[in-house]
Amino acid sequence: xxxxxxxxxxxxxxxxxxxxxCPIVIHxxxxxxxxxxxxxxxxxxxxxxxxFAKRHRCEWGTWGLVAATQEASQxxxxxFPDVRHVYLSSGSCLxxxxxxxxxxxxxERPHTDFIESATTADVPWTMGGLDQERFTLRFPxxxxxxxxxxxxxxxxxxxxxxxxxxxxxxxxxxxxxxxxLTRQTLSAILEDAERVNYDRYFKKVWIPDESYFQTLAxxxxxxxxxxxxTLSKFDYxxxxxxxYDDHLQLLRRSDCFVARKIWPFANKLxxxxxxxxxxxxxxxxxxxxxxxxxxxxxxDRRTRGRPGLIMQSRFPVEGRENGLTCAQYSVxxxxxxxxxxxxxxxxxxxxxxxHGHLFAPERAEFSEGQVVMNGALxxxxxxxxxxxxxxxxxxxxxxxxxxxxxxxxxxxxxxxEWEIAKDHNAQISVITGAWAVPLxxxxxxxxxxxxxxxxxxxxxxxxxxxxxxxxxxxxxxIWSMAEFIEAPMxxxxxIIDEIGQQNLRGLAEVPRMSDLTGFGxxxxxxxxxxxxxxxxxxxxxxxxxxDTGHTQPKPYLVR
Amino acid sequence: xxGGGIKLDITKNKTDSEQGQQGTGADMDRLSQLTxxxxxxxxRRRLLYRSFRKRRQLTPVMNRTAQIGPDDILAVSTMxxxxxxxxxxxxxxxxxxxxxxxxxxxxxxxxxxxxxAKQPDVSLWTTPASYKLSRFGVDxxxxxxxxxxxxxxxxxxxxxxxxxxxxxxxxxxxxLTDWLERHNRRSFGAMMLDMYxxxxxxxREYEPGGDPFEILNWFDGGNYMIQKKADLENLWIQxxxxxxxxxxxxxxxxxxxxxxxxxxxxxxxxxxSSSHSLLPRVLNHVYDDxxxxxTSGILLHTKxxxxxxxxxAEEKHRREHFANSDLYDSYYDGLTDNPDLWCEGSSRLISxxxxxxxGLMSKGxxx
Numbered sequence: 001x002x003x004x005x006x007x008x009x010x011x012x013x014x015x016x017x018x019x020x021x022c023p024i025v026i027h028x029x030x031x032x033x034x035x036x037x038x039x040x041x042x043x044x045x046x047x048x049x050x051x052f053a054k055r056h057r058c059e060w061g062t063w064g065l066v067a068a069t070q071e072a073s074q075x076x077x078x079x080f081p082d083v084r085h086v087y088l089s090s091g092s093c094l095x096x097x098x099x100x101x102x103x104x105x106x107x108e109r110p111h112t113d114f115i116e117s118a119t120t121a122d123v124p125w126t127m128g129g130l131d132q133e134r135f136t137l138r139f140p141x142x143x144x145x146x147x148x149x150x151x152x153x154x155x156x157x158x159x160x161x162x163x164x165x166x167x168x169x170x171x172x173x174x175x176x177x178x179x180x181l182t183r184q185t186l187s188a189i190l191e192d193a194e195r196v197n198y199d200r201y202f203k204k205v206w207i208p209d210e211s212y213f214q215t216l217a218x219x220x221x222x223x224x225x226x227x228x229x230t231l232s233k234f235d236y237x238x239x240x241x242x243x244y245d246d247h248l249q250l251l252r253r254s255d256c257f258v259a260r261k262i263w264p265f266a267n268k269l270x271x272x273x274x275x276x277x278x279x280x281x282x283x284x285x286x287x288x289x290x291x292x293x294x295x296x297x298x299x300d301r302r303t304r305g306r307p308g309l310i311m312q313s314r315f316p317v318e319g320r321e322n323g324l325t326c327a328q329y330s331v332x333x334x335x336x337x338x339x340x341x342x343x344x345x346x347x348x349x350x351x352x353x354x355h356g357h358l359f360a361p362e363r364a365e366f367s368e369g370q371v372v373m374n375g376a377l378x379x380x381x382x383x384x385x386x387x388x389x390x391x392x393x394x395x396x397x398x399x400x401x402x403x404x405x406x407x408x409x410x411x412x413x414x415x416x417e418w419e420i421a422k423d424h425n426a427q428i429s430v431i432t433g434a435w436a437v438p439l440x441x442x443x444x445x446x447x448x449x450x451x452x453x454x455x456x457x458x459x460x461x462x463x464x465x466x467x468x469x470x471x472x473x474x475x476x477x478i479w480s481m482a483e484f485i486e487a488p489m490x491x492x493x494x495i496i497d498e499i500g501q502q503n504l505r506g507l508a509e510v511p512r513m514s515d516l517t518g519f520g521x522x523x524x525x526x527x528x529x530x531x532x533x534x535x536x537x538x539x540x541x542x543x544x545x546x547d548t549g550h551t552q553p554k555p556y557l558v559r
Numbered sequence: 560x561x562g563g564g565i566k567l568d569i570t571k572n573k574t575d576s577e578q579g580q581q582g583t584g585a586d587m588d589r590l591s592q593l594t595x596x597x598x599x600x601x602x603r604r605r606l607l608y609r610s611f612r613k614r615r616q617l618t619p620v621m622n623r624t625a626q627i628g629p630d631d632i633l634a635v636s637t638m639x640x641x642x643x644x645x646x647x648x649x650x651x652x653x654x655x656x657x658x659x660x661x662x663x664x665x666x667x668x669x670x671x672x673x674x675x676a677k678q679p680d681v682s683l684w685t686t687p688a689s690y691k692l693s694r695f696g697v698d699x700x701x702x703x704x705x706x707x708x709x710x711x712x713x714x715x716x717x718x719x720x721x722x723x724x725x726x727x728x729x730x731x732x733x734x735l736t737d738w739l740e741r742h743n744r745r746s747f748g749a750m751m752l753d754m755y756x757x758x759x760x761x762x763r764e765y766e767p768g769g770d771p772f773e774i775l776n777w778f779d780g781g782n783y784m785i786q787k788k789a790d791l792e793n794l795w796i797q798x799x800x801x802x803x804x805x806x807x808x809x810x811x812x813x814x815x816x817x818x819x820x821x822x823x824x825x826x827x828x829x830x831x832s833s834s835h836s837l838l839p840r841v842l843n844h845v846y847d848d849x850x851x852x853x854t855s856g857i858l859l860h861t862k863x864x865x866x867x868x869x870x871x872a873e874e875k876h877r878r879e880h881f882a883n884s885d886l887y888d889s890y891y892d893g894l895t896d897n898p899d900l901w902c903e904g905s906s907r908l909i910s911x912x913x914x915x916x917x918g919l920m921s922k923g924x925x926x
Contacts (some may be wrong), residue, residue, distance in 0.1 A: 029775055031579050037873045113753045128911065151771075215764065236924065237742070239741060239742070239744075241924075242738060242741075243926070244726070244729065244734060245729055245730070246729035263734055263737065265731070265733065265734065291918060293925055295926065297926075298922070298923075298924040298925075298926040299924055301851070301852050301921070301922065301923060301924060302847075302851050302852060302853070302923045302924035303849075303850075303851045304850055304851060305847065305850050305851045305852040306852065306918060308582060309918040311750075311783070311785075311852075311855075311918050311919065311920075312748050312749075312750040312785070312794060312796060312817060312845070312855050312920070313845060313846045313847065313853040313854065313920070313921050313923065314846060314847055314850070314851065314852040314853070314918075315750055315785060315787060315794055315846045315847075315848055315919065316847075316848055316849060317849070319846045320848065320849050320850040321850060322850045333919060370903070371902075372803075372902045372903050372904035373904055374780070374781065374904055375779065375780040375781025375782055375904055375906070376779035376780060376781070376800070376803060376902055376905050377781060377782045377904060377905070378782060378803045378807060378903035380803075380807035381803065382807055382808055382809070382810055383782075383784075383803070383807050383810050383868065386784060386810035387784035387785075387810075388812065389784070389786060390783065390784040391784075394783070396779045396782060397755075397782065398781035477675035487653050510645055
């Protein structure tokens with residue numbers, strides 16, 4: 001049992017093992033002050049089968065841990081000849097099942113060594129990019145204390161292509177530090193004639209405590225079961241997860257015999273598993289998969305986070321967002337200009353929430369005229385424009401589970417366009433030039449119309465450049481107005497299909513298109529005034545007013 | 560998007576590495592980085608000196624700091640007329656595991672001082688000097704922290720702030736600080752969450768000692784706006800009911816919601832503005848900028864108890880709470896009108912798990 005802190009708990013655990021007749025050899029870290037060490041020793045003096053090993057300095061990832069283990073194992077094998085299995089544990093390990101159960105379990109498997117042991121090539125456990133190299137480079141500097149020297153020395157060795165020889169062609173294996181070995185295997189490792197060589201080699205390996213026994217056991221073991229009997233979960237930095245009181249139910253469902261690491265003040269856990277023998281055995285069906293899932297999810301949350309969430313402790317730099325928003329949404333440009341009832345039609349045709357122009361200059365036009373949305377998101381244009389990116393991300397985040405659609409156009413505040421274009425969750429459909437329809441319908445002086453048309457056309461053509469840029473990740477579809485009204489049903493059907501929540505009956509109803517009689521002439525008038533509208537595509541200009549030529553909306557009436 | 564080369568340390572995990580260094584003009588960057596570091600260092604010294612000069616403004620009323628043990632978790636706070644909130648404030652934080660409170664009482668006349676002096680785990684100082692001129696109490700607290708909080712985990716909160724964090728109902732504060740320390744973190748972020756009642760603020764009266772969140776059980780769940788400050792590298796979060804209700808026409812002025820209240824203190828540290836940001840800057844990195852989530856908490860803000868209505872009228876005249884007090888007159892007027900902050904989009908407080916699921920705080924990898 002390796003101990004370096006929380007001696008009260010270590011004593012408790014030692015007594016627990018001893019109560020079931022297990023002899024214990026304890027190693028305490030050399031950095032423990034002599035006073036607390038002797039107090040600890042004295043506290044356990046009433047137990048007959050407890051021995052203390054010579055103290056080594058055990059810094060993480062260094063040889064000291066292995067030396068301590070070797071020495072303690074030697075004492076164990078020498079002083080207690082009846083011992084057949086040796087279980088390496090620590091002061092912050094907690095037996096989850098009655099010790100007798102473990103004894104019986106090992107009794108049934110007298111020749112099995114339980115040690116997690118895998119070659120570096122086969123497992124992705126290694127942290128920090130040193131996998132095979134931890135066995136072929138030298139690591140004289142402490143990673144914790146002299147990180148700079150550690151890194152520089154690794155870099156230097158890489159540069160000169162230094163490579164250590166692995167003695168006797170042993171194959172390095174790695175695995176959990178916490179094993180349970182048989183006397184035969186353990187003594188074979190300790191009494192090996194080549195041990196001096198191995199020790200010398202492993203002294204300069206990085207994190208030898210996770211590879212020394214794991215490698216050498218492969219040489220001698222009759223039967224290796226490559227798993228640890230100790231439940232130990234590691235986070236993304238290779239630090240063990242800590243168990244607290246609220247993990248009680250979870251630990252009851254583990255199929256392991258021992259768990260680490262336990263927070264020393266987790267009284268409930270210690271009480272439940274140490275004092276109350278039958279209580280610990282109130283066994284629910286073991287479900288180790290659940291433990292795995294919970295901790296895998298934790299690592300994922302820490303390293304990748306919830307996509308589309310921007311919050312106080314997740315604020316990714318550009319490019320690391322893993323999605324600017326959390327769910328897919330649709331942006332429609334020009335549709336509500338061309339169709340009179342587009343928004344109500346769309347919300348009927350799909351179950352999505354359809355907003356008006358969210359980025360309109362006056363206010364955010366939420367669906368159904370609401371002034372606040374989920375999450376108390378306000379429709380104030382000032383608040384929205386203060387941080388449009390936060391506005392959009394919040395909207396999509398707050399309405400998770402419900403697809404959002406909104407209108408956009410050259411009359412809106414354009415600040416958001418890049419964010420949308422770069423967002424792979426956006427589905428953008430554009431009918432270019434449709435902004436001219438409201439102008440065409442308006443009752444304003446022609447010079448004003450001309451001026452506004454010029455402005456809108458400029459804004460939209462800039463916007464189209466954005467959408468066509470190489471940075472764009474959104475799903476973008478662009479039609480010119482002329483192209484669209486040739487056959488509007490096909491693109492509409494495609495868009496609805498992509499939203500994927502349509503009524504099964506298909507598009508029962510079609511949106512009502514504005515009456516475009518005379519639109520060609522209107523465009524011609526603009527041209528005559530020196531303003532050339534080109535984004536609409538080619539509208540026949542020669543037709544006079546009231547003409548019923550082929551631009552007359554037709555195809556959308558049928559079906 | 561130019562450059563973008565993130566310098567990879569051989570052994571360091573990417574998520575933990577410092578800011579990605581931009582490849583282009585690296586020398587210039589480094590130079591400006593160095594000047595920035597240098598400027599910040601002097602700024603920090605200036606703040607420490609400032610608090611040193613203000614030390615004489617503090618008169619000890621009850622100094623129990625001799626009780627402070629080497630591992631104790633401390634809380635520091637400046638208070639004025641907080642009798643209504645104090646009992647719950649102390650109970651809550653004691654239950655979390657705060658061992659000792661260091662409190663500066665500033666011109667109270669409602670018995671705050673007498674009450675605090677009687678508490679066995681409170682050390683109390685008093686001062687009649689200006690709150691505003693002491694940088695809203697920060698100068699005083701910096702001095703106390705320098706004296707007593709060195710090498711302790713130290714919680715800097717106001718009387719109307721109630722700290723919660725993931726698992727706070729089953730794991731004491733020490734579990735959190737132990738864990739932070741294991742992960743080499745010296746600071747912990749907790750955003751303020753304005754809690755409000757449904758209906759006009761004055762409608763329901765709060766009994767001192769009771770649970771304020773029986774009345775204040777609504778909050779704004781998703782209207783927060785975050786920017787990163789270039790100089791101090793902290794996040795500047797605005798939003799919530801005050802931004803929505805009182806600052807919709809001038810969002811820049813909306814109150815700051817981000818805070819870093821829990822810090823493993825060192826005598827060289829200094830808060831810059833309230834507990835929103837600190838120096839040295841590394842303490843402001845309570846967020847992950849590589850896409851992951853760091854563990855964070857929430858300060859439930861009990862500002863909007865019924866007393867706020869009358870207090871706002873008073874504060875408007877005291878002009879002690881904002882640097883440009885004139886700009887906040889309409890805000891105080893709004894509060895004096897006994898408004899209803901509730902709206903259709905408000906969320907009802909259920910549990911910390913709810914706040915975590917909504918993304919207002921995060922468990923990170925502390926599960």
